[in-house]
Amino acid sequence: MSSRRYITTPIYYVNDVPHIGHAYTSLAADTLARFHRLCGRPCRFLTGTDEHGLKIEQAAAKTGITPQAHADRFSAPFRKLWDHLDVRYDDFIRTTEPRHKRVVQDIWRRMVESGDVYVDKYEGWYSVGDEAYIDEEDIVDGKNKHSGHAVSWVEEPSYFFRLSKYAPRLLAYFEDHPEFIQPASRRNEILRFVEQGLRDISISRTTFSWGIPVPDEAGHVIYVWVDALTNYISALGGPEGALFSEFWGEGAEVTHLIGKDILRFHAVYWPAFLMSAGLPLPTRVFAHGWWTHDGEKMSKTLGNVVDPWAIVAAYGADAFRYFLLREVPFGSDGDFSEAALRGRINGELGNGYGNLLNRTAGMIARYRGGVVPPRGEAGVEDEPLLAEFKAARAALLEEMEALSFHKALAAIFGLVSAGNKYVDSAAPWALHKAGRDARLDEVLYHLAECLRILGVWTLPFLPNKAAALLDQLVIPQDLRDFASTEVWGAPLSGITLKAATPLFPRVEAPEEVAPQQPKQLKQAKQPKQPKQPKQPKQPPQQATPPQTIDYAQFMAVQIVAARVVEAEPHPNADRLLKLTVDAGEGRTRTVCAGIAAAFTPDKVKGRMVALVANLAPRVIRGVESEGMILALGEGADLKLVGVDEGVAPGARVQ
Numbered sequence: 085m086s087s088r089r090y091i092t093t094p095i096y097y098v099n100d101v102p103h104i105g106h107a108y109t110s111l112a113a114d115t116l117a118r119f120h121r122l123c124g125r126p127c128r129f130l131t132g133t134d135e136h137g138l139k140i141e142q143a144a145a146k147t148g149i150t151p152q153a154h155a156d157r158f159s160a161p162f163r164k165l166w167d168h169l170d171v172r173y174d175d176f177i178r179t180t181e182p183r184h185k186r187v188v189q190d191i192w193r194r195m196v197e198s199g200d201v202y203v204d205k206y207e208g209w210y211s212v213g214d215e216a217y218i219d220e221e222d223i224v225d226g227k228n229k230h231s232g233h234a235v236s237w238v239e240e241p242s243y244f245f246r247l248s249k250y251a252p253r254l255l256a257y258f259e260d261h262p263e264f265i266q267p268a269s270r271r272n273e274i275l276r277f278v279e280q281g282l283r284d285i286s287i288s289r290t291t292f293s294w295g296i297p298v299p300d301e302a303g304h305v306i307y308v309w310v311d312a313l314t315n316y317i318s319a320l321g322g323p324e325g326a327l328f329s330e331f332w333g334e335g336a337e338v339t340h341l342i343g344k345d346i347l348r349f350h351a352v353y354w355p356a357f358l359m360s361a362g363l364p365l366p367t368r369v370f371a372h373g374w375w376t377h378d379g380e381k382m383s384k385t386l387g388n389v390v391d392p393w394a395i396v397a398a399y400g401a402d403a404f405r406y407f408l409l410r411e412v413p414f415g416s417d418g419d420f421s422e423a424a425l426r427g428r429i430n431g432e433l434g435n436g437y438g439n440l441l442n443r444t445a446g447m448i449a450r451y452r453g454g455v456v457p458p459r460g461e462a463g464v465e466d467e468p469l470l471a472e473f474k475a476a477r478a479a480l481l482e483e484m485e486a487l488s489f490h491k492a493l494a495a496i497f498g499l500v501s502a503g504n505k506y507v508d509s510a511a512p513w514a515l516h517k518a519g520r521d522a523r524l525d526e527v528l529y530h531l532a533e534c535l536r537i538l539g540v541w542t543l544p545f546l547p548n549k550a551a552a553l554l555d556q557l558v559i560p561q562d563l564r565d566f567a568s569t570e571v572w573g574a575p576l577s578g579i580t581l582k583a584a585t586p587l588f589p590r591v592e593a594p595e596e597v598a599p600q601q602p603k604q605l606k607q608a609k610q611p612k613q614p615k616q617p618k619q620p621k622q623p624p625q626q627a628t629p630p631q632t633i634d635y636a637q638f639m640a641v642q643i644v645a646a647r648v649v650e651a652e653p654h655p656n657a658d659r660l661l662k663l664t665v666d667a668g669e670g671r672t673r674t675v676c677a678g679i680a681a682a683f684t685p686d687k688v689k690g691r692m693v694a695l696v697a698n699l700a701p702r703v704i705r706g707v708e709s710e711g712m713i714l715a716l717g718e719g720a721d722l723k724l725v726g727v728d729e730g731v732a733p734g735a736r737v738q
């Protein structure tokens with residue numbers, strides 16, 4: 085496998101301010117680029133803005149400024165947001181730059197020389213919103229049925245590209261390079277499309293002027309997609325550029341990250357243009373899914389577009405990045421909700437990762453004066469942790485190659501879980517009490533090493549938090565690259581840790597911070613009041629009609645799959661069982677459940693249950709309960725709401 089990586093995002097239209105959809109690709113690309121850099125691989129990361137075309141010309145006309153002034157105004161916020169989100173690109177291309185125009189005209193000439201460009205007349209539908217020619221069968225009520233953008237009839241002289249000629253070559257290429265279009269479901273879509281045969285496409289426009297002129301032909305501007313796609317090589321200085329020979333073609337791996345809506349341009353048009361221009365093709369085009377917001381499609385009219393600035397202000401850039409990459413597989417659609425984001429911050433980030441740091445730093449401070457001890461006496465209890473480390477490392481490498489960010493994170497957080505379990509089973513407090521100093525040294529060393537490795541591995545995903553963790557552990561720079569995590573056992577002994585500050589402080593939903601909240605909690609903890617005389621019950625028909633709730637309200641309740649790993653009678657209440665449940669957070673929770681009349685502890689142990697995970701914790705008869713398991717019925721007839729086997733703890737009901 086080649087080692088020089090070139091990673092690109094789409095170049096974003098300057099008709100809009102950046103939103104979550106733009107941020108998603110840029111954050112994914114940044115994470116990937118950071119991962120390659122961490123592994124010491126030469127890597128170049130390109131992003132930029134798409135500034136030509138009728139859409140931009142019209143947007144500028146609306147505000148009464150020149151298209152160039154408009155492009156300048158709307159390109160800047162993208163850079164600003166990338167800075168804010170710690171997106172570290174190597175180059176930012178703007179299609180109005182001379183370095184880009186020159187290469188677009190060069191590509192045009194190459195296509196002409198290949199005999200693939202001819203002049204004719206275009207008669208058909210065009211969607212300005214999509215900057216695309218739309219087939220009759222894709223139009224419903226005057227709109228592109230896929231995007232909802234309006235279409236209009238266009239008749240004008242135009243240059244055409246002989247796309248039809250390339251269908252067989254494209255199919256042969258797809259066959260020989262199954263990795264070219266990903267994920268596989270998208271590949272099949274494109275295969276079916278090309279198999280039907282391709283029509284030549286119009287590649288110049290004459291009815292407006294905001295574009296790159298067709299060489300030697302007054303009155304025609306180059307179609308904006310020919311212009312835009314060429315950014316990937318104009319930013320390398322074009323086919324003759326030094327960067328081109330380094331990052332394109334032989335010896336380089338080129339990955340275009342895009343959204344699913346623009347796959348056809350990247351997987352059919354772009355390779356055909358490159359074939360015609362006699363240039364090598366990119367290695368793969370990966371089409372990710374789309375985000376909805378609280379279950380609804382985002383739109384300016386609905387006013388529900390997720391603004392990355394607001395999310396980062398409320399939750400921080402790292403948590404936002406983590407959520408986007410962890411919540412759904414990269415190729416699938418996903419739903420963004422603040423409640424779900426908070427769940428992840430308080431769950432695997434706070435209770436899992438942050439907690440492991442706090443516990444470890446706390447115990448090293450308490451038992452060893454804050455200094456990482458030398459390795460001491462090995463024990464069999466260390467083996468599961470070391471085995472998890474090896475498995476996680478292999479999985480991380482493999483999943484990052486596959487762009488399976490969510491699985492890469494699952495592998496890392498598997499080690500977080502193992503670290504927390506290790507604390508529980510090695511019980512350093514008991515070793516300290518028993519005076520087993522050599523064993524305690526070993527355990528504390530392993531925990532420090534586990535955190536260092538986690539810190540290094542999470543640098544691409546949580547760049548600020550991971551660096552803060554490594555700083556707290558005072559890890560030297562040469563122990564912060566991927567190679568230093570190849571084997572377990574870095575020289576950490578003797579390092580004096582800095583005082584730990586929580587990495588992921590708990591976040592509450594705005595309504596949970598309402599002033600009446602502490603009072604309600606207090607009431608819940610108070611002993612039962614003597615019975616009041618009963619109020620007559622309202623007959624059911626007079627009850628208020630059931631209210632409907634919207635999806636956002638439903639999603640505010642986090643119901644997740646959890647496994648009951650332990651069950652015992654509650655020490656102070658016959659009605660209750662005290663359950664220890666695993667909700668996939670890298671630690672277990674205690675939940676008090678009023679199910680003792682129907683279940684003995686051995687009947688629930690091992691079962692998968694549905695857990696309300698974000699219920700405020702409550703002390704019930706002296707035991708703190710963190711959540712509620714769902715059940716139906718009463719007394720001996722009570723039944724648990726079940727979850728099918730095969731579902732991982734932590735999977736969310738939605």
Ligand code: MSP
Pocket residue numbers: 093094095096097104105106108109134312313315342343344345346373374375376382
């Ligand atoms: N300018 C073209 C790309 C040219 S690349 C040679 C373009 N720009 S865009 O600004 O309209 O869209 C950029 C990206 O944002 C696309 O990949 C699109 O899929 C993505 N998204 C827009 N809305 C989105 C969501 N709601 N969710 C995820 N991604 C979405 O297209």
